[in-house]
Amino acid sequence: MRPDREEFRTRQHVFDQFTNRTLFELSSHNHFNQLQSPLSTGKESNVFTAEKGKKLVIVKIYRLQTCDFRRMYEYIRYDPRFMGLENNRRKIIFAWCRREYSNLLLAEEAGLTVPHALAFQNNVLVEKFIGEKQEAARKVKDHMPEDPEDFWQQTVKQLKKLRAIGMVHGDLSAFNLLNFQEKPVFIDLSHTTQERNPRYNELWERDLHALFTFFRKLGVKIDEEAVKKEIFKR
Ligand SMILES: Nc1ncnc2c1ncn2[C@@H]1O[C@H](COP(=O)(O)OP(=O)(O)OP(=O)(O)O)[C@@H](O)[C@H]1O
Ligand SMILES: [Mg+2]
CATH class of the missing domain: 1.10.510.10 (Transferase(Phosphotransferase) domain 1)
Incomplete structure (x- = not known):
């Protein structure tokens, strides 16, 4: 069962409106149903488990407001894949998220053990949950x-x-x-x-x-x- 937009928003944790919309859209596309518990709050992101049917997935949300996007820019600007990236908060955070998604797939293809990347949109990345049961x-x-x-x-x-x-x-x-x-x-x-x-x-x-x-x-x-x-x- 998919939540309607209002219900979804109130059940989600306190993120900005744009991020809530992104979460809603990802869930509308069946990438997950509902955020579950916060696993970690890092420097740039909040990591949650989320239900997807009977399974769990990981939802990594880069915080739009409190990301140190200048530090991120210093890292990503020299990546050949992102040359010419504008020094703009949102653009950098979205590129950062897209890059992580793409890195996960490339590493997996090369035979590394990494969580399988499932989806990304804007500042939100969905990947496979590594663990047993919950x-x-x-x-x-x-x-x-x-x-x-x-x-x-x-x-x-x-x-x-x-x-x-x-x-x-x-x-x-x-x-x-x-x-x-x-x-x-x-x-x-x-x-x-x-x-x-x-x-x-x-x-x-x-x-x-x-x-x-x-x-x-x-x-x-x-x-x-x-x-x-x-x-x-x-
Ligand atoms: N696919 C996964 N399966 C299980 N646990 C995960 C997964 N991805 C992340 N985690 C947990 O969430 C934590 C934070 O994830 P990650 O390192 O990707 O984010 P981060 O924002 O860099 O956090 P930090 O800034 O603290 O390093 C991890 O240390 C791990 O405990
Ligand atoms: Mg980390």
């Missing part, structure tokens, strides 16, 4: 792998696939890596960009540094040069 998979920082060495090796395998298609996550850390049934799932591909971006190598270095630090704390022995060689070799 319980969302936890971030690896909150749910330590039983076998850190094995988890690390799985992570490296995925990084190789990302590098092979000339992309970099750009915001990788134990916050944006889920531990789902002892398998790494990469999330939050909003910073993910391509090789022609002048910051490509710098972002790879930063991502790897964050992971090296985290996995070392879990006791994994890491030979940085060997890992880089493995990931970067053509």
